[in-house]
Amino acid sequence: MSQIFDFSNRESVESTMKKTWNDFRTAFARGDLKYDEVEKAKKVTFLKVFDDLFCNHGGINYLTKSLGDISKYSLGRGAKLKKDERIDYERFIPKNEYITVDNRFSPAGIEWLYLALGSQDSIQDVAKREIGILSGDRFGFCYFNISNSFYEKKVVDLTVANEIEFDDINRSLENFASNCMQEEIKQTLMTRKITTTTEKDELIKKLMKWCVFTYSKLLSEQIFLPVETNEKKLEYTPFQAMAKYFITLGYTGIIYSSTVYPDGKNIVLFDKNMAYPVDTIIDIIV
Known part of the structure; x- marks a missing residue:
């Protein structure tokens, strides 16, 4: 060592x-x-x-989980909606033309699926904080399930x-x-x-x-600390390199701490098709 x-x-x-x-x-x-x-x-x-x-x-064995392991938790994705925007499940599926800025583990244009992970109630609060929802904003939220066919895939739990x-x-x-x-x-x-x-x-x-x-x-x-908007490109690049490293080891996602919500967790899936939207979409004014 x-x-x-x-x-x-x-x-x-x-x-x-x-x-x-x-x-x-x-x-x-x-x-x-x-x-x-x-x-x-x-x-x-x-x-x-x-x-x-x-x-x-062999330390990675302590950090390895399967998607089947995390399927017992709730997963979901939030969105800040426009006043007159019509929404359906497609609104919560990442599309490269709308990903114009870097995310923590992926550059602009990469269609990885970022989801809040935890209890059914807490993940909505995590999502609100992650996307900067304020009082008076229109907030949309959609729950996701892991596809059974991917249960054996492994993710890193940081x-x-x-x-x-x-x-x-x-x-x-x-x-x-x-x-x-x-x-x-x-x-x-x-x-x-x-x-x-x-x-x-x-x-x-x-x-x-x-x-x-x-x-x-x-x-x-x-290291997992909040990043100012104007510093994201600089600060996120090493995280993006870490994601690429995990991919070379055969991992399909990363569980990581929320930097803006105490005790909150997120997961990023390198294949957006590993999870799918379910249930009624929540659409509220905060």
């Missing part, structure tokens, strides 16, 4: 993550990288470390540790082994001298989960 991140020190991880993300972002801003140059991007520290931890060391406190993440490891044994395993894992004994193999699994949850929580809290 890369030694760039010392996962035994949260403050160190947080500081290093911010720096490596900023370097990653700067590489795109300078024109050194394009969002679809995945192999080239994997040589930059942020994605190199991410790939090492999540792909090469929110896996959102509801867990850092102290709880640390405590789960502490409860399993003594401090001295933890340090021994940390050093073993960092130097790649991995023992094959049953006890230490189990400790390594626990440590990997600890690293993944710590990294994911910091990623969610420190």
